[in-house]
Amino acid sequence: MTETSSRRTDTRTRIVETAARLLQERGPAAVTTRAVAEAAGVQAPAIYRLFGDKDGLLEAVAEHTMATYVSAKAAVVAAASSGDVDPLEDLRDGWAGQIGFGLAHPALFHLMSDPARAAQSPALKAGREVLRARVRRLAETGRLRVSEERAAELIHAAGVGTVTALLTTPPADRDPGLADAMLESVLAQILTETTELKDDAWVAVTLRAAAPQLEVLSAAERSLLVEWLDRVIAANP
Known part of the structure; x- marks a missing residue:
């Protein structure tokens, strides 16, 4: 990286971090190009060069904040997968963390809840992968x-x-037990009461989770097995 590129990256990071702080402390209305430029110690034209406009800056702020949070979540899931952490307890911890993050960052939550924005966000896509990893651990057990x-x-x-x-x-006026009650409601729909054999769908879901790691089968055989199992699962919603 050249010295010019390095300075540009440092400036961009400083602007994003400054805007993130203003967003958290004062909400979206406070994130103006003038306010961010003054707080970051740069000229307003620098923001337009780097981000295009205020919306571009908000996109960068949202991605930066979410990417940092998701990276930490991914590390927790990886540690849980390699240790003795119960998958269900890991999911509960992840749920509590996600609810807490949303409540602590209301402006960011509203930004990232925009369907058009969410569909294009690499950080949100990475977050969904972290959730899928947690769910897969449940399926494997x-x-x-x-x-x-x-x-x-x-x-x-x-x-x-x-x-x-x-x-x-x-x-x-908030119900302090709402988040826990909602999670329990969802868990009642997706989990078996025990690991005893239940039905075809239960068997298919469990085997489906392990199928990609069955190295005794060829890639083509694993792909075919997954296709069959997905068909069984779809037939038993």
């Missing part, structure tokens, strides 16, 4: 009774809905 995709979507939707409901309620 035989505790999942719906497809991994459906379980992840239910958890994600419940999380977004919970944070939205809490943020639109005055803090003094």
Whole structure:
């Protein structure tokens, strides 16, 4: 990296971090090019050169903040996978962390809840992969009774809905047990009560989680097995 490129990167990082602080402390209305430029110690034209406009700057702020958070979550899941952490407890911890993050960063949450923005966000896509990794660990232990995709979507939707409901309620009126109750409701839909054999879908979901690691089969055989299992799962919603 040249000295010029390095300075440009440092300037961009300083601007993003400054804008993130203003967003957190004062909300989106405070993130003006003038306010950010003054706080970051740069000229306003630098922001336009680097981000195009205020929306471009907000996109960068959202990605930076979410990417940092998701990276930390991914490290936690990786550590849990290689240790003795119970998959269900790991999921509960992840849920609590996600709800807490949304409540602590309301402006960022509203930005990233925009469907158009969310569909294009690398950080949010990475976050969904972290959730899928947690769900897969449950499937591998035989505790999942719906497809991994459906379980992840239910958890994600419940999380977004919970944070939205809490943020639109005055803090003094919020139900402190809402988040836990919502998670338990979702878990009741996606988990088996025991790991005893239940039905075809339970068997398929459990084997589906292990199929990609069955090295005794060829890649083509694993692909075919996954196709068959997905068909069984789809037939037993």
